[in-house]
Amino acid sequence: MARVMINCPETGESVYTGMTFDWPTFENIKIGERIILCSSCGDEHKWKRRDARLEEDGAGA
Ligand SMILES: [Zn+2]
Numbered sequence: 001m002a003r004v005m006i007n008c009p010e011t012g013e014s015v016y017t018g019m020t021f022d023w024p025t026f027e028n029i030k031i032g033e034r035i036i037l038c039s040s041c042g043d044e045h046k047w048k049r050r051d052a053r054l055e056e057d058g059a060g061a
Contacts, residue, residue, distance in 0.1 A: 002026070002054035010041040017052065026054055 004019040004026070017036050021029065031049040038045050 002056050004052050005055045006036070006045070006047045006051050006053075008038050008040040009045060010038070010043065013040040014055070015040050015045075017047065020057070021054065023054065 001020050001022050004017045004021060005014045006017055007013065008015045015036065015038050017034065019034075031052075033046055033048055035044050035046050037043075
């Protein structure tokens with residue numbers, strides 16, 4: 001599985017969105033606009049799938 005990450009627009013740091021997918025699911029799923037409470041700057045950010053990337057969590061795919 002992989003964690004869905006975005007970059008905080010304020011700090012540029014990677015922020016975990018709280019969503020976890022495997023790669024095929026992420027390719028196929030429809031994700032609308034989401035809002036997260038950013039763990040980097042503490043503000044809320046809207047994001048869409050094109051803003052996101054997957055980061056392996058090391059637990060094995
Ligand atoms: Zn932020």
